[in-house]
Amino acid sequence: MAKELIFGHQNPDTDAIVAAISYSYLQNKLGYDTEAVALGEPNEETAYVLDHFNTKAPRVIQTAKTEVDAVMLVDHNEPQQSVSDIADVKVTHVVDHHRIQNFNTADPLYYRAEPLGCTSTILLKIYNENNVAVPEVIAGLMLSAIISDTLLLKSPTTTDEDRDAVKTLAELSHTDYQTYGLEMLKAGTNLGNKSATE
Amino acid sequence: MAKELIFGHQNPDTDAIVAAISYSYLQNKLGYDTEAVALGEPNEETAYVLDHFNTKAPRVIQTAKTEVDAVMLVDHNEPQQSVSDIADVKVTHVVDHHRIQNFNTADPLYYRAEPLGCTSTILLKIYNENNVAVPEVIAGLMLSAIISDTLLLKSPTTTDEDRDAVKTLAELSHTDYQTYGLEMLKAGTNLGNKSATE
Numbered sequence A, B: 001m002a003k004e005l006i007f008g009h010q011n012p013d014t015d016a017i018v019a020a021i022s023y024s025y026l027q028n029k030l031g032y033d034t035e036a037v038a039l040g041e042p043n044e045e046t047a048y049v050l051d052h053f054n055t056k057a058p059r060v061i062q063t064a065k066t067e068v069d070a071v072m073l074v075d076h077n078e079p080q081q082s083v084s085d086i087a088d089v090k091v092t093h094v095v096d097h098h099r100i101q102n103f104n105t106a107d108p109l110y111y112r113a114e115p116l117g118c119t120s121t122i123l124l125k126i127y128n129e130n131n132v133a134v135p136e137v138i139a140g141l142m143l144s145a146i147i148s149d150t151l152l153l154k155s156p157t158t159t160d161e162d163r164d165a166v167k168t169l170a171e172l173s174h175t176d177y178q179t180y181g182l183e184m185l186k187a188g189t190n191l192g193n194k195s196a197t198e
């Protein structure tokens, strides 16, 4: 099976980076040959998350077609938020929690969207559906993404499925999610930097 | 929860009719208030299927907004294949196995597509994921849809998941799928009528 790249949107947030990592791990377990990459450097919050869970930031790419013929998208679907040459590659999989806009394909594909607070909540469901265990580190990363997207389960987009996922992932990663979540949000632009500049 | 209509594409084939019936049954089990309807009368093959499994054809609608604010689509996503006033209603769910074309939403939604031979194969997975038992009659209808879309598992779009689904649904509906499948395809336009007019 030919290699595929997996990536989130431009100006990546924690979910965009982490969903690529966790979906790549899952897809490789299921027999695909994938690499998680990113369309930009981690922001300060994501850098804190990756450091906390001893994970390297994904390699940043400018174009995809130079490396592969097919890609998988996470945490976005709109071409204008995607890699510059998205029109030149085939999209075989999408996992996302946003509206669908200007996303057109020539062929059938795997597309999984749900109106939940975070892509990582959907990914946890897909892990479970495929009976793939979530490793401790990846559970910590996914937990961080849900905390980031839902502002520690306080955003209006938060659903019961996000709350359940946070509990499951906190256990799997042995994380006190309230304490860690506040530190993480402070480390990033959500609280720390904004209060400094505002 | 406000009522929603579920329907397949115009000029419905067996999958379009049957997927609406089986998705409506599942969604109602999960707490939604839905009704399976159709964008046209059953063709001869589908009429044979519905008669065989003692199931009434879904009511045919011309417009949706006259009845509901929101709808769920099965076996299609392209607006030009959908109800005439699709632009006036909100699409909350899609289950499909076709390419995505000109499908745009204002809000996040549930969208489940997989590159399999039949929508009903995907629906069987969703039943299983939600631990909802497939009633005998609905299993027979879903089996018929897969036989129809894959021409008794012989079309190039047939996947291992379609083959597995046929075996499971044949057991659940107590159907000898080889014998039934040939009769069904003969009853419809796939073999019966074509050979008469060609």
Ligand SMILES: [Mn+2]
Binding pocket: A009, A013, A015, A016, A075
């Ligand atoms: Mn994002």
Ligand SMILES: [Mn+2]
Binding pocket: A015, A016, A075, A097, A117, A118, A119, A149
């Ligand atoms: Mn997200």
Ligand SMILES: [Mn+2]
Binding pocket: B009, B013, B015, B016, B075
């Ligand atoms: Mn169809």
Ligand SMILES: [Mn+2]
Binding pocket: B015, B016, B075, B097, B117, B118, B119, B149
């Ligand atoms: Mn179909």
